[in-house]
Amino acid sequence: MMPSNVSYIRSIQQRDRVFSFMAKTQPVASPDLDTRKGPILYLEGITVSFDGFRALNDLSLYIDDGELRCIIGPNGAGKTTMMDVITGKTRPDSGTAFFGQTIDLTGLNEHQIAQSGIGRKFQKPTVFEQLTVFENLELAMAGDKRVWRNFILSLGAQERERIDEVVETIGLKQEIQFLAGRLSHGQKQWLEIGMLLMQNPRLLLVDEPVAGMTPQEVEHTANLLTSLAGKHSVVVVEHDMEFVRSIAKQVTVLHEGHVLAEGTMDEVQNDPRVIEVYLGA
Numbered sequence: 001m002m003p004s005n006v007s008y009i010r011s012i013q014q015r016d017r018v019f020s021f022m023a024k025t026q027p028v029a030s031p032d033l034d035t036r037k038g039p040i041l042y043l044e045g046i047t048v049s050f051d052g053f054r055a056l057n058d059l060s061l062y063i064d065d066g067e068l069r070c071i072i073g074p075n076g077a078g079k080t081t082m083m084d085v086i087t088g089k090t091r092p093d094s095g096t097a098f099f100g101q102t103i104d105l106t107g108l109n110e111h112q113i114a115q116s117g118i119g120r121k122f123q124k125p126t127v128f129e130q131l132t133v134f135e136n137l138e139l140a141m142a143g144d145k146r147v148w149r150n151f152i153l154s155l156g157a158q159e160r161e162r163i164d165e166v167v168e169t170i171g172l173k174q175e176i177q178f179l180a181g182r183l184s185h186g187q188k189q190w191l192e193i194g195m196l197l198m199q200n201p202r203l204l205l206v207d208e209p210v211a212g213m214t215p216q217e218v219e220h221t222a223n224l225l226t227s228l229a230g231k232h233s234v235v236v237v238e239h240d241m242e243f244v245r246s247i248a249k250q251v252t253v254l255h256e257g258h259v260l261a262e263g264t265m266d267e268v269q270n271d272p273r274v275i276e277v278y279l280g281a
């Protein structure tokens with residue numbers, strides 16, 4: 001049943017966007033995700049071809065539970081395609097992709113993958129400009145069926161607490177009643193990360209988060225993503241090397257759809273193969 005009297009839905013067009021958003025997002029982190037035996041994400045031997053061109057070529061990658069991993073590599077290396085495979089947007093031609101020990105991602109659709117606890121942040125922010133920061137977060141939480149009733153009636157104390165917690169994490173406490181349309185580019189990006197957090201993902205994928213940001217916004221984003229590690233596993237794709245250096249623990253370098261090198265920032269930056277294909281340019 002669609003509520004027709006939710007006060008903040010300010011136009012029919014806005015309402016339709018809101019409902020289509022809700023229909024797509026209801027991830028609830030899977031409580032039984034089994035990571036006891038190691039990584040939270042396993043990609044093994046993944047190949048993706050577009051008209052015979054191998055965008056991913058026998059790619060294997062393992063992400064540990066709670067880690068923050070940076071993925072770098074030249075344009076066309078396959079970084080975004082890799083995220084498309086993890087989120088079910090693109091099906092691999094071969095290879096296996098597991099979330100925890102038991103969830104076979106290649107057997108699930110995009111919606112089911114989001115529901116199993118994988119959140120993805122695209123480059124362009126998709127916040128609802130005519131709603132406030134609070135309302136955007138409220139809406140993201142309403143994707144969770146368990147709070148859907150409360151969302152229609154009124155928010156319970158627990159839900160308010162969760163919004164307060166997230167707004168604190170993303171650093172938009174002062175702006176909580178601002179319309180999202182009034183936020184800066186960077187603030188919109190953080191709000192979108194907050195909207196993903198409302199759904200409590202175990203794994204968060206973030207593609208080029210600092211493109212177009214001011215230096216202060218880049219620094220804030222570095223702190224934000226660093227603070228998420230531990231509670232969530234975070235995979236960040238970025239070309240801004242100063243930013244990567246500021247957050248990196250383990251770095252994976254992709255090249256021609258394959259892992260070229262992996263290690264600390266210092267290790268990969270001094271790797272002659274990495275310098276040749278990417279950093280030396």
Ligand SMILES: Nc1ncnc2c1ncn2[C@@H]1O[C@H](COP(=O)(O)OP(=O)(O)OP(=O)(O)O)[C@@H](O)[C@H]1O
Pocket residue numbers: 050055073074075076077078079080081082
């Ligand atoms: N839908 C598609 N159809 C055809 N080719 C594609 C498609 N998606 C990606 N490709 C190609 O696959 C290769 C990998 O693209 P991808 O977008 O994954 O690279 P990337 O590492 O994210 O690059 P960038 O740093 O520029 O974002 C590129 O050569 C790209 O042109």
Ligand SMILES: [Mg+2]
Pocket residue numbers: 079080081
């Ligand atoms: Mg890309």
